[in-house]
Amino acid sequence: MQLLIFGPPGVGKGTLSGMISDKYKIPHVSTGDIFRNEIKSGNSELKDYVEKGLLVPNMVVNKIVEKALREDSFKNGFILDGYPRTLDQAEFLENALWKIKKKIDLVLNLVASEETIVERLTARRNCSKCGAMYNLITMKPKKKDVCDKCGSPLVMRKDDEPETVRKRIQVYGQETSPLVDYYKKKKLLVDVDASKKPKEVFKEAVKIMEERIPKQQ
Ligand SMILES: [Zn+2]
Numbered sequence: 686m687q688l689l690i691f692g693p694p695g696v697g698k699g700t701l702s703g704m705i706s707d708k709y710k711i712p713h714v715s716t717g718d719i720f721r722n723e724i725k726s727g728n729s730e731l732k733d734y735v736e737k738g739l740l741v742p743n744m745v746v747n748k749i750v751e752k753a754l755r756e757d758s759f760k761n762g763f764i765l766d767g768y769p770r771t772l773d774q775a776e777f778l779e780n781a782l783w784k785i786k787k788k789i790d791l792v793l794n795l796v797a798s799e800e801t802i803v804e805r806l807t808a809r810r811n812c813s814k815c816g817a818m819y820n821l822i823t824m825k826p827k828k829k830d831v832c833d834k835c836g837s838p839l840v841m842r843k844d845d846e847p848e849t850v851r852k853r854i855q856v857y858g859q860e861t862s863p864l865v866d867y868y869k870k871k872k873l874l875v876d877v878d879a880s881k882k883p884k885e886v887f888k889e890a891v892k893i894m895e896e897r898i899p900k901q902q
Contacts, residue, residue, distance in 0.1 A: 686790045688762070688765070688790060689789055690702055690876075691794045692793075692858040692879060693858065696795040696797050698795060705890065709762070710761065712758055715765075717767065719835050720741075723752075723753070731745060731834060747781075750778070769864065770864075772864065775867055791875065793890055794874050794875065795877050796880075797878070802854060803847050806844075809845050810839040810840065810841060811839065812835060812838045813839065814832065814837035815837065819839060
């Protein structure tokens with residue numbers, strides 16, 4: 686089965702994808718992973734863009750994704766995260782899959798209110814020295830604002846500050862709304878309530894998947 690996962694930063698895409706990946710034995714891949722592998726295997730054009738911090742052109746991204754999708758590790762399917770980002774890419778993906786007799790079976794669209802996401806992300810803390818991660822709700826340090834491992838002060842990443850989080854959610858919404866419409870029209874996209882606990886979100890996603898995707902033998 687071929688799945689896409691959509692959702693703003695902090696909504697829990699990584700967690701849900703990991704759980705689905707474990708249950709259905711299909712890899713969870715992001716464009717970041719695909720890029721890293723491609724660079725490792727010697728793609729100097731891509732390496733150049735990434736090292737210079739330049740935006741990788743659409744055509745280059747598409748070519749790399751198409752090649753990756755043909756790899757053996759994806760033969761039973763995948764959960765793709767972070768791609769497509771544009772309508773052009775969505776159409777390209779459809780065509781690339783068609784060529785290998787596959788298609789997108791389902792798009793899971795994780796939805797949570799801005800307040801829920803802000804609450805979650807602003808609870809994250811990082812150790813200023815060793816980088817260990819904490820969460821004031823789910824993974825509290827033993828001593829307030831101090832790293833359990835090395836005793837250094839904990840800090841909030843700039844990315845996790847409320848104003849930045851709100852901005853990131855907005856940008857995400859603007860970028861993604863054409864894609865949400867695109868997959869809605871194709872009757873492939875289903876909203877998943879991601880404001881609940883990870884286990885419950887997973888349960889809902891599985892229910893949707895079992896309903897929507899015929900068993901593959
Ligand atoms: Zn530390």
